[in-house]
Structure formats: C-alpha cells, structure tokens
Amino acid sequence: MSVVALVPAAGRGERLGAAVPKALVEVRGEPLLIHAVRGLLDAGRVRHVVVAAPANLVDATAKLLADAGLAADVVAGGADRTASVGLALRHALGVIPDTSVVLVHDAARAFTPPSVIRAVVDAVEAGARAVIPVLPMADTVKQVDADGVVVATPDRSALRIVQTPQGFDTATLVAAHALADSATDDAGLVERLGVPVATVPGHAYAMKITTPFDLVVAEAIVLQTERSLVEQSYDRPGAARQAAEEGS
Known part of the structure; x- marks a missing residue:
C-alpha cells in the first residue's frame, strides 16, 4: 500500500505573534515544518509528503525542505485549512495515483512520535476508513451560554482531545x-459522510503549538529528547534510536 502524507502549512499563526507563518517558527534552531516532515518520514511508513505552503512562499519552503535533506513536494495552499488539504490531495494523487492511505498532519504538531504515526497507518491498513489519534480529557469542561453563564457540565469520560496525523483510505x-x-479537521468532513471515525492512542508530545507558551514546552520536549538520546547512547547499542522512535 502507498501511504502519502499531506501537511497543511499555510496558516499565519497570529497567536504566536511571530513575523513568519507558524510552520516556519523555529524550535531549537529548526522550523516546525522541518520537525514535522522529518517525523513523518522517520516513521518509515510514508512514501511521499506534500506540503501546502503560503502561495508567496512555495519556492522558499521547497528550498528549506531540500536544504534539510527532506524529500517533499510543495504546493500553494488555499484560503483555509480545508482548501489547503484539498489542493495537496489533488497534487498527491496526481503524483502517486495508487495511493491507498492518506495522512493529514498539522505542521504545528511537529513532535508527534513515530509510534503514533505508525499506529494510524496500521489502523487504516487494517480496514478502518478514518482514524484519529486521541487523548483523554483531563480538565473539567463547562458549556456556557452567550452570556458566559454555565448551562451544563459534559461528562468528560466520553470526551477526547484530537491530534494528528489523521488517516484515511483514499476514497x-x-x-x-x-x-x-x-471543517476544522478532515475527520469532521468524514463524519458528515456518515463514516465511522476510529481512534488510536495519541501522545502528549503531539501537542499543537499555538501560543508562545506552547513554544516553551516544545523547546523543553526537544531538549529532553536530545539529552535522553545522549544518555542512552552510552547505556547500550541501539538505545538512542529506540528512544527517538518512541518519542521519549
């Protein structure tokens, strides 16, 4: 089966307060987009990656990826996330017509462990038409009215936080x-078709980087991973590679 990953990266990232699109904001010296694409390829299941970038940055983004040694096509994104994914999808199917599994992955979730990516692919290849990684919700959630008055407290045991990559069979x-x-995500579009959306366990490292605070957390994640790789490389052969694959 051919697996293709689409990375919508045309968002402005205004909440980050950066002078560049969010996907190009750096963590430990590299843009989020580079971390995200490298993670997809390192999972060992993705044949091809297509990035949807801002129209005025297509060439610059392609050069950025090439300079990092990452093989990926770059197309101009659309007016919103859904449009960008649609444009990347059409390009991907033109390049690899026999694509059977499509992943849609946010560049802002740049540190998703390879184990999560593989789990999503495995679930689609096992027969699920749509799969998303999720985490249980730890915080109590309140539903409020237009005036901010609480009207209900949903049972959080049935609620999940959705992450990416989301996986789908191509059709x-x-x-x-x-x-x-x-829609805010592609699983939302699939739900409107009446197609069941399956879930697999997500990971804390797959957090969405949206605010300056999230950047601080991301820096800590990468620094901790780097330290773990160094420490474990002295313990036994192959330990560093295993740690990187598991995101710990």
Missing part, C-alpha cells in the same frame, strides 16, 4: 473533500 478522503464544505 473516503476524496469523497469528504467533494462535499465542498469546510
């Missing part, structure tokens, strides 16, 4: 994007 994702609708 399902193509049908979802044919709806000519928009």
